[in-house]
Amino acid sequence: MRVIMMEKNRDGSLIPIDEREWSLEMLESLHHVNYCVINGHEYQTLEGRLNVDKGQIELLVVKMQNEG
Numbered sequence: 001m002r003v004i005m006m007e008k009n010r011d012g013s014l015i016p017i018d019e020r021e022w023s024l025e026m027l028e029s030l031h032h033v034n035y036c037v038i039n040g041h042e043y044q045t046l047e048g049r050l051n052v053d054k055g056q057i058e059l060l061v062v063k064m065q066n067e068g
Contacts, residue, residue: 015037042063
């Protein structure tokens, strides 16, 4: 299934940061994870939406601020 990751910025705007086909195993892992890594950046998953009209899942994430 196609999954679109949407980053929620501090001002509330949404920016698509990733779009790809996910395997059934990856979809099932959403029950167990709170964080994901996309293009080397860590994000916290907030919520998801099944868009039946488009046949895709849309995941809302926020970028974690890693202090070094």
